[in-house]
Each structure stands twice: as structure tokens, then as C-alpha cells.
Amino acid sequence: MQTTDLPQAWEPAAVEAELYQGWVDAGYFTADASSDKPPFTIVLPPPNVTGSLHMGHALNHTVMDALTRRKRMQGFEVLWLPGMDHAGIATQNVVERQLAGEGLSRHDLGREKFVERVWEWKAEYGGKILDQMRRLGDGIDWTRERFTMDEGLSRAVQTIFKKLFEDGLIYRAERIINWCPRCRTALSDIEVDHSDDEGELVSIRYGEGDNAIVVATTRAETMLGDTAVAVHPEDERYKHLIGTYVVLPLTGREIPIVGDEHVDPEFGTGAVKVTPAHDPNDFEIGQRHSLPSVTIMDEAAVITAHGPFLGLDRFEARPAVVAALRAEGRIVAEKRPYLHSVGHCSRCDTVVEPRLSMQWWVNVQPLAQAAGDAVRDGRTEVHPPELAKRYFDWVDNMHDWTISRQLWWGHRIPVWYGPNDKVVCVGPDEEPPTGEGWTQDPDVLDTWFSSALWPISTLGWPVQTSDLAKFYPTSVLSTGYDILFFWVARMMMFGLYAMDGVQPFDHIYLHGLIRDAQGKKMSKSRGNVIDPLDWLDRFGADATRFTLARGANPGSDMALAEEWAGGSRNFCTKLWNASRFALMNGATTAVDVPDRAELTDADRWILDEVDALVSEVDTLFDDFQFAKLCDALYHFTWDLYCDWYLELAKVQIAEGGARADATRAVLGHVLDKVLRLLHPVIPFVTEVLWKSLTGKESIVITDWPTTSGAAPDPDATRRVEGVQKLITEIRRFRADQGLKPGQKVPARLSGVDGAGLSAHAAAVTALARLEAPGEAFEPSASLEVPLPGGTVTVELDLSGTVDLAAERKRLTKDLTAAEKELAQCEAKLGNPKFTDKAPADVVAKIQGRRDVAAAEIERITARIAALPAS
RNA sequence: GGGCGCAUAGCUCAGCGGGAGAGCACUCGGUUUACACCCGAGCGGUCGCAGGUUCGAAUCCUGCUGCGCCCA
Structure with a gap:
């Protein structure tokens, strides 16, 4: 066995930060607007500048990172754009509380000084969530980070305000509004x-x-x-x-x-x-x-x-x-x-x-109509589609939107009031009116007014930048379904309005909400909040992400508990150990997999399985089915690759020569594909393993796997499944008989050739812990395993008394199952309505099952009869 | 009050017209030189209740019960 440069255990905390910084420094996440590649764009729903990472963010970021990493591997020019919103009320509250600690109110400072103070607060404390995003592994373009109060984004706000104002879609009216007497x-x-x-x-x-x-x-x-x-x-x-x-x-x-x-x-x-x-x-x-x-x-x-x-x-x-x-x-x-x-x-x-008061409003009717139509026309698709109805219910019954806020932190309304009730709306490059009696509206705009522009303002709008040309419309908007109304509908309205009817995103993916293990909402008052940073520390980013992705079933909320994360951590460890084993045995991608004719059934079987996996993962990714694709990858990695192929590979490598070399190539190529398929969800561990396997620069920038194009070999699959059944039956018999799992038992197999498994005797012997019958071989027990090609009989020398009670119990259980099966099949076949009306293939299938069950009953009955009386 | 959704193994969830599944938990056995964050074997469900449609229903329809969410 060779050695590898891989440490004995995967310790995420030790390497994640360095790996991440390496990716950022290499520029893998920096988008190029001049690229010839097709674009794939996601704008991050901007978190509050006051916010910190919670599980809902972690889920959404996992989704977006998985989507963008896959598309990057598929050859798209990927832009994932980060940033924050200024969170008018929340941020003003935070700074006012800080001032209160100094015995001051914002009025003591005055408007200008107060706003300066908020900027100071932001510089010092704001945006800690951005660092937390790095810990998750977000493959995001930090060079394009934006903030809703930035110069450019503020111009966008002023521009659209003026446009809406001139189109008569913004108006001022005295009405009853919802008033918060505390936030005032x-x-x-x-x-x-x-x-x-x-x-x-x-x-x-x-x-x-x-x-x-x-x-x-x-x-x-x-x-x-x-x-x-x-x-x-x-x-x-x-x-x-x-x-x-x-x-x-x-x-x-x-x-x-x-x-x-x-x-x-x-x-x-x-x-x-x-x-x-x-x-x-x-x-x-x-x-x-x-x-x-x-x-x-x-x-x-x-x-x-x-x-x-x-x-x-x-x-x-x-x-x-x-x-x-x-x-x-x-x-x-x-x-x-x-x-x-x-x-x-x-x-x-x-x-x-x-409260009755004078406020600025947006007449949403035409905007909401357009926002609804974009989804009705299919220009924007909602995933899962059931949630589109909720979207329509909202946009089709939307009330006018109060956009003025009696705050100081935010985009000040660009309207000036003059003598004789004159009202002037000032555009970005226009001078406000001067002279006696002119004052600007004291209020600021709702934070969502600027957030609604996010998909266009972050790309440069109103300037027709190369980013806007390349990356708009964005590909996917991912967020929780609870944000559908707050944000998604508003972005649709403003995006369509500002971009001449071009939708801001092609797909809207709405994930569920995070709940605790009992399905209750997480809340501070319940004390059931799980901090993603705690999971990142203890289980690693990959395990945290895999847990979240694996729970993301379309349209439903997800329950989380520490055991889930532990399970994902175990999965990462399993992948680590399997890869280490493969590498120690010389797994390689440097050599092509030999021609199919040179390969064993096991090789062909696992290659067919990995092809099927690639197709399945692709379909599921395209359909935003994260839970299912994680399950498919988990199942393949653990149940097929580790539990069977690696064990069969041990036997093949022991053969040495060309067989061993071919096995090393298959081990390597299958592992390579699995690592690449897993990379979007668990980027860190796959990066380390893949670099060790291939010696190449980074999995981040490698190609997404495709199917091999080889015709599947169903015969190989049938034989491998036969071998699996044979081994499992022997193990089951051994367990019933109380044999130690490691204890080798002399055994004689017959009927192997008839079942078409002559090439697999060595594998059965190794995996079922058997050994060749010696001269003193005296079979004391036997079992029969019916397989599609024929029945294999295994005679074992247990060199001691056989537990007849256990044997009888096992056979009786099998008999009961076969009898139940037979009864069910015969009930159907005895019903003329069934044989007349059911499709022929269904009838044939039931007949086949009946025949198998009948044969089993006969066989087992004879076995039981032949058992010595206990 | 209006609307929507969900009830499947101890827990969390897949399955959505023809053989009840997964992960975790649980039981038994284990120094199998990749892995005890593991290996092997197993236990576990009249698919919420009552009707209906169908040759056939966990799966479609109706009603009921119980939970949850959104809107007012």
C-alpha cells in the first residue's frame, strides 16, 4: 500500500479559512463582464447592515453557492454579487440606543451630525455578516460589493423616484397609515x-x-x-x-x-x-x-x-x-x-x-400588473410552482405603498417645497431650487424602495454599464418564501419598470423556513435558536451546508437538530476516509479507464452507476431539488462506492497486474466524478481530496462531470446485484448463527457457475469471510440462495453445533414472507376483472412474482422439513 | 372572517394509481490494517378517521378531526 499526503483525519477548522482565502486571491469568484461565456447571475438578497448570520441565511447562501459553483464548473461566467441594505429603522434604532447610553438623543446632535454618526457606526460595527459569509465558503465576487446607501445606488433611487414622479406613479396624500409610536x-x-x-x-x-x-x-x-x-x-x-x-x-x-x-x-x-x-x-x-x-x-x-x-x-x-x-x-x-x-x-x-398623516405613496397598480404578468407569461419561473399562486394573490391585490418614513437614516425624498405650494422633484444631476422659502421634504424613503432596485442598481443602473449588459436579467433569485412580498414582488415591479419590461430574474427559488427538531419556529423567546457559527466551529462548513441542503425539500420548512449536522460531519469523514483508502491503493486519474471489455462486472457496474448519478444530479439541480440530490450523492458515495465497490476493488487489486491497474483507474475516475458532483454543496473537503487525487490547481475551476456515453451493461449490474445478495445472505446466516463477523469459515459453494457468477467466487469468499474447504472439511450447515441465473448452495463447516432454533426461525420468517407474497399475487390473478382490465405488463409482472413466491415456498418448506428435530 | 398547506416507522421527512422507503434513533455482534464520526446483521408502519371512484388507492374525489402558515 502506498502512502498519501493526506492527514489521517479531516479537520475542517484547520484548513477552511486558508482554502477560502486562496480561492478569493486566485480570483475564481471575480466575474468578467467582457467574457464570451454565457452569464449566470445571482444577486445576494442584501442582509441588513445591522444583521448577523442566522440559519436562514446559511441555508440561502448554501443554495446560492451550490448553484453558482455548479454553473461556474459548467462553463458559465458567474457573477454572484454581495452587499447589504441600510435598514433604515433598525440601524437608526441601534445608533439611537448607543446615543441614549451617552445621555443624548438624535435631536441633540441634529440631522447632519446624526447621519455622520450612523456612518461611523457602520464603519466600526456594521456588516459583520460579510465575514461570516466567508466562513460558509460563499464563492462570491467581493470586488463588486454594494451598499444601498452608496453613491451609485443612491443615484439609482433618485433616478427612479423622479421617473415614477413624472409618470404620475408617485403621489402625496393624507391618509390613514400604520404608525409606530415608538419608532415615530x-x-x-x-x-x-x-x-x-x-x-x-x-x-x-x-x-x-x-x-x-x-x-x-x-x-x-x-x-x-x-x-x-x-x-x-x-x-x-x-x-x-x-x-x-x-x-x-x-x-x-x-x-x-x-x-x-x-x-x-x-x-x-x-x-x-x-x-x-x-x-x-x-x-x-x-x-x-x-x-x-x-x-x-x-x-x-x-x-x-x-x-x-x-x-x-x-x-x-x-x-x-x-x-x-x-x-x-x-x-x-x-x-x-x-x-x-x-x-x-x-x-x-x-x-x-x-394615524392620519400626509405621506408619499407609490401607485402600484400598473407596476404590480406587470410584475404579475411576467410570471404569468413564464418569463420568470417560480420554484416550487405552487408558490406562484401566493405571488399572484399578493401582486393582484396589492394596496398602494407608503414610501415615506419619518427617519433621518436613508435616502431623503428628493422633493422640494416652495412658496405658493410649489412642489419640485429633483433628479440626480439637477440643482435643487434656491431662494427664500424652499425646503426639502424632511422624510426618507422606505428601505425596500432602494432594495427593490437591487438587481439593477448593483449592476450600475441607470448607467448602461458593461455589467448591466452582461449580467442582466439575473438568473436566479433565491430567498425564503416569507420574503416573497417584502422583496421579490417589489424587485419585480421596479426591475420591469426601469428596464423597459425586462424581468429582473429568470427564476425565483423560494426555500422553506428553518425550524427546530420538533418543527417549531426558532426564536429567542423559545430558546431553540441554533447559531450557524456554532455549527461552523464544531462540524465545519461542509457539514453545516450539507445538512441544510439535504433538508431543503421544495415548498416545505426544514427541521434542524445537532444530530443532523453530526450525520453530515460523518458523511464528510466517510468521504475523506474512502478517498484516502483509494489513494493509498493507487487510485488515479492520470491513466484512462481501459476499454470496457477489459473491465470486470464490478467496474462496469460502478461506472454505470456513476453515469446514472451524473444524470440524476443534473436533473435535480436544474429543478432546485437540493434535498434529493444530496440524498442521491450520499447514497452513491456510502452505499455503492464505499460499501461495495471499495470492498470489491480490494479483491481486484489483490489480483495484481493489469487487473489492479485497471481497478486503480476506475477507483480514481469514479472518485473524481463524485468529488466534482459534491463540490457545489461541500466545497472544502472536496477541494482537498480532489487536489490530492489529480494534482491539479483547484476543483473550483474544473469542469462539471458529464456522462461517459458508454452503453450501460445490465448484465454486469445483474451479476453484481446477485453477488451482493449472495454475500448478504451468507452474512445474515452467520449473524443468525452467532458467528463473529471477523471469523473465517470454511465453505464450499456450488451452483456458482450456473448462476453466472464464476468470476466472482473470490469476491464472495472475501466479503463473506469464507475460506477454502480444507481436507478436514465437514459441512455442518448449508443455505441456498436463489438468484436470477440459478440457485447457489453454500455449505459451511461451523466446526461446532448448529443453532437449529435460529435456523428454523430464519426459514420460517422467509416462508411467511413468501406465503404473503403468493397470497397477494393469487388474489389478483384470481380476479378476472384484474386480468381483463389491468395492462398486460402488470399482469405478467404479478405472474412472475407468483411463480417466484411459489418456488420459494416449496424450497423453504423442504428445508424446514429436512431440519433435524431440535 | 378569507385563502393555502400538512397529517406515512420513536423523531425528521421522501414516495403521490400497480411489490411501504431514507436519515437519525433503537437492538444484537464486532481489534475485519480506509474509516468506531466505523463495519456487519436486525427490530420497527391496518400510510389521521369515514365514505366514494377504480380490476387495483398511502397515492385521485368528498366529508370529518387535528396541526401549521399567509392575508384581513
Whole structure:
């Protein structure tokens, strides 16, 4: 046996960082826009500048890295472009908290100094996720790293804003928006999370006597801002009251009773209080009936209505208002706790307060239409396809998008207000208006407004750069299905709009969400979060990636547990040891595999299997079936290559001469293909092994394997499978008889030639731990193994008593199985409807099974009868 | 309230019209000079329940039950 330069064990922690830096330094991941190769582009969904790597990222990065590594090997000019977004609210929160530690607020610094401070924070603490990506092994083009607040990307934002503005797709309007009183900014619909919370439902009587009317509310304090009571116009109970007025309690204000068809007469009392300034439905009722809007809270949700509640927080005001109403005898009913849906700020969990305010909006109708059409037309394909329906549901029913945020960190809205209500939108190279009375809008744009431009702005848009020409449209957008609405739909809208209808990506791949071993969502409060960095430390990047890829079944979430990672680590170790063994035995790719005629059944079988594997992995990769392709690779590597071929190869190498040389070539070429097929998912270990096997520069830049083109040899396969069955049956018999696995047993085989396995006697002897019968050979037990070509009989000299009970048990078990099989087959064949209607090949197959089962029953019955009485 | 999805071995999941599968876990045996992060052998399921379609249903249809998700 030769030696190899490979260490005895694979220790990822010792080599990963150096390997990675080597790849980056060699420029393997740097894309060339002037290349003649076809492009393959993925833009990284930009993580927050405040973020750190979690398992969801690790999964998505594994997917993107696997896709891009394979395409690179397939000869594509691959661009995988990294970067981050500026995460307006989150980043501003972080820096404000830092300031608070110094006893300062952002207002103490002023806008300009505050923004400077945020940039300083970013320089020092931002983007630690980028280093974590390196640890995963991301084959990403670091030379093209982008940030949404960069100069170029900011120009893109300003450019599209102006374009949308001039096309009339951006407008300013006073409406009810979701307001976070803690962040003190507007939020879009999707930045609000709903949960069923315990609150209260209070029924309040407005008016007196015959004119009294009862309304119910979960937000009693808002009654201070009521400007009407609404009932259904056809509601007989209240019809006569429409057009009359009631006095609003606690305020003394007179408010009208209006008839509105949107009131549900079945719900509650059928009468609703109307607070146009603090509820979106009420706002619409207010519009229809020209009601005034009375704002009763400030930006912090503190009551501003004059009276005893002035200055109270909304949650203090609520019980105070109820108490005051109760004192007046106006509380008719109270339900507490009352479970109802409440919106929360997705950034800080504060209860959202609907608030009437002036904001900038995008009219999404034409954009969403185009975004839907691109998928309907098949220009962009969604994987898995079931999720396209969810995409359509969203884009086809999208509300206008509030894009202004009352923050300082972000792209400031490029609109200037001048004297006499003049409004000017300023484009990238235009000078803002100067002179008395001109001011810029103080607000910034939603972070998603700039993220939506990511697939084009990162490539240079609005400049027609060579990158944009070469790499747009991008090939695949990969992300979790929970981000479909946040990001994917918006990128589709802006990409199509800015690029004259050319879609931003050809494929959208949506992976599932990461869950714990019991399938529960990971969350800090549950304490079930697994930190990918911990796995990277303990199991290595390859094992972490393989675990994630192997769990990625289309459309479904994945459960993770440490045992899974351990299993993947074991797989990497197995691959390591198998490769080491192959190399110690002289496995090589320097010599071509000899002509098929020169090869053994085992050689032809494993070569056919690896061909099948290449086809299967290709199909699965093209269909984003990561779990299945990992399983296929795992199965081939462990169950076929290691458990069978390596063992058979030992026998062939022991033969020496040309046989041994041919075996070394087969060992090497099969290993070479497997390593290349595995490389996209487990890049590190495959790189080390492949370099050792081939002596070449790097697996990263080698070609993706293709099938050999040789015609498969089904006879070889049948014989190898026969050998496997024979060996397994002997091992099974040995285990039943309590023989030590290593103990060699003298045995005599007969019927081997008849079964067509004469070439395989040595393999059977070696793998079943048999030895040639000596002169004193006295068979004390025998077993029969029926194979397609004939039955092989194995006589064994156990040199001791045979465990007849175990023997009888084994035979009885086989008999029971055969009897069950026979009964099933005969039941079918005895049914004329089956023989008439079922396809002929199915009937023939069942007949074949019946015949085999019948023969087995006869054989086993005879064996049992022949057993000596125990 | 509207919509979608899932219920298969102890756990996590494949299979989606003709022989119930994988990984992990479990049991037994093991100093097989690649590997104990391993090797060999095994145990384990009326495929959620009830109907229907079909020669044939884990697989298609309907209803029920239980979980989960999205939207309002």
C-alpha cells in the first residue's frame, strides 16, 4: 500500500479559512463582464447592515453557492454579487440606543451630525455578516460589493423616484397609515405583524332615551375623536335615526348618525362609532360622508384632545376614558379579556396606531400588473410552482405603498417645497431650487424602495454599464418564501419598470423556513435558536451546508437538530476516509479507464452507476431539488462506492497486474466524478481530496462531470446485484448463527457457475469471510440462495453445533414472507376483472412474482422439513 | 372572517394509481490494517378517521378531526 499526503483525519477548522482565502486571491469568484461565456447571475438578497448570520441565511447562501459553483464548473461566467441594505429603522434604532447610553438623543446632535454618526457606526460595527459569509465558503465576487446607501445606488433611487414622479406613479396624500409610536414613523402594510391579543370590548351608549345608540370598541380612548355614528341604511332598528345627532359623551360635541352600506348590521349592535383620524375604515366612512377628522393623539400616541385626558398615553387614557364613561352610566357592557387581532411594528413590536398623516405613496397598480404578468407569461419561473399562486394573490391585490418614513437614516425624498405650494422633484444631476422659502421634504424613503432596485442598481443602473449588459436579467433569485412580498414582488415591479419590461430574474427559488427538531419556529423567546457559527466551529462548513441542503425539500420548512449536522460531519469523514483508502491503493486519474471489455462486472457496474448519478444530479439541480440530490450523492458515495465497490476493488487489486491497474483507474475516475458532483454543496473537503487525487490547481475551476456515453451493461449490474445478495445472505446466516463477523469459515459453494457468477467466487469468499474447504472439511450447515441465473448452495463447516432454533426461525420468517407474497399475487390473478382490465405488463409482472413466491415456498418448506428435530 | 398547506416507522421527512422507503434513533455482534464520526446483521408502519371512484388507492374525489402558515 502506498502512502498519501493526506492527514489521517479531516479537520475542517484547520484548513477552511486558508482554502477560502486562496480561492478569493486566485480570483475564481471575480466575474468578467467582457467574457464570451454565457452569464449566470445571482444577486445576494442584501442582509441588513445591522444583521448577523442566522440559519436562514446559511441555508440561502448554501443554495446560492451550490448553484453558482455548479454553473461556474459548467462553463458559465458567474457573477454572484454581495452587499447589504441600510435598514433604515433598525440601524437608526441601534445608533439611537448607543446615543441614549451617552445621555443624548438624535435631536441633540441634529440631522447632519446624526447621519455622520450612523456612518461611523457602520464603519466600526456594521456588516459583520460579510465575514461570516466567508466562513460558509460563499464563492462570491467581493470586488463588486454594494451598499444601498452608496453613491451609485443612491443615484439609482433618485433616478427612479423622479421617473415614477413624472409618470404620475408617485403621489402625496393624507391618509390613514400604520404608525409606530415608538419608532415615530409610518410603516407599510407588510411591516406590520398581526397577532391575536387580549384586550377589551366596551359597549358605550351615546345619546339619550329613544335616540340612544350603543357602539362597541376595543379602543375606548378613540371615542374622543369620534365625528359620527354609522349604521346600515336599511337597518330597521336605526333607520329613523339617520340624519339626527347625538351628543358625544365626555366632550359635549354633537355628532351625526349616518347611513353607510359598509356597516355590518349583524356585527355587535349594528352601530359603529366613527373616528376618521384613527381608523382606516372610519376614514373611508368619513370621506363618503364629508365628516371632519379629529386627531386626538400626537406622534408618541399621547392624548392631545383638550380635557382631563390631555397628556395621557393611549394605554393610560383607555381605562381613564372607560372610568369616566362608567361614572356617567354609559357603559352598557364590557368583555374582558377580549381576544382580537392587533397590529405590531415588525421592528420593535410596539402596537401600531393607525394615524392620519400626509405621506408619499407609490401607485402600484400598473407596476404590480406587470410584475404579475411576467410570471404569468413564464418569463420568470417560480420554484416550487405552487408558490406562484401566493405571488399572484399578493401582486393582484396589492394596496398602494407608503414610501415615506419619518427617519433621518436613508435616502431623503428628493422633493422640494416652495412658496405658493410649489412642489419640485429633483433628479440626480439637477440643482435643487434656491431662494427664500424652499425646503426639502424632511422624510426618507422606505428601505425596500432602494432594495427593490437591487438587481439593477448593483449592476450600475441607470448607467448602461458593461455589467448591466452582461449580467442582466439575473438568473436566479433565491430567498425564503416569507420574503416573497417584502422583496421579490417589489424587485419585480421596479426591475420591469426601469428596464423597459425586462424581468429582473429568470427564476425565483423560494426555500422553506428553518425550524427546530420538533418543527417549531426558532426564536429567542423559545430558546431553540441554533447559531450557524456554532455549527461552523464544531462540524465545519461542509457539514453545516450539507445538512441544510439535504433538508431543503421544495415548498416545505426544514427541521434542524445537532444530530443532523453530526450525520453530515460523518458523511464528510466517510468521504475523506474512502478517498484516502483509494489513494493509498493507487487510485488515479492520470491513466484512462481501459476499454470496457477489459473491465470486470464490478467496474462496469460502478461506472454505470456513476453515469446514472451524473444524470440524476443534473436533473435535480436544474429543478432546485437540493434535498434529493444530496440524498442521491450520499447514497452513491456510502452505499455503492464505499460499501461495495471499495470492498470489491480490494479483491481486484489483490489480483495484481493489469487487473489492479485497471481497478486503480476506475477507483480514481469514479472518485473524481463524485468529488466534482459534491463540490457545489461541500466545497472544502472536496477541494482537498480532489487536489490530492489529480494534482491539479483547484476543483473550483474544473469542469462539471458529464456522462461517459458508454452503453450501460445490465448484465454486469445483474451479476453484481446477485453477488451482493449472495454475500448478504451468507452474512445474515452467520449473524443468525452467532458467528463473529471477523471469523473465517470454511465453505464450499456450488451452483456458482450456473448462476453466472464464476468470476466472482473470490469476491464472495472475501466479503463473506469464507475460506477454502480444507481436507478436514465437514459441512455442518448449508443455505441456498436463489438468484436470477440459478440457485447457489453454500455449505459451511461451523466446526461446532448448529443453532437449529435460529435456523428454523430464519426459514420460517422467509416462508411467511413468501406465503404473503403468493397470497397477494393469487388474489389478483384470481380476479378476472384484474386480468381483463389491468395492462398486460402488470399482469405478467404479478405472474412472475407468483411463480417466484411459489418456488420459494416449496424450497423453504423442504428445508424446514429436512431440519433435524431440535 | 378569507385563502393555502400538512397529517406515512420513536423523531425528521421522501414516495403521490400497480411489490411501504431514507436519515437519525433503537437492538444484537464486532481489534475485519480506509474509516468506531466505523463495519456487519436486525427490530420497527391496518400510510389521521369515514365514505366514494377504480380490476387495483398511502397515492385521485368528498366529508370529518387535528396541526401549521399567509392575508384581513
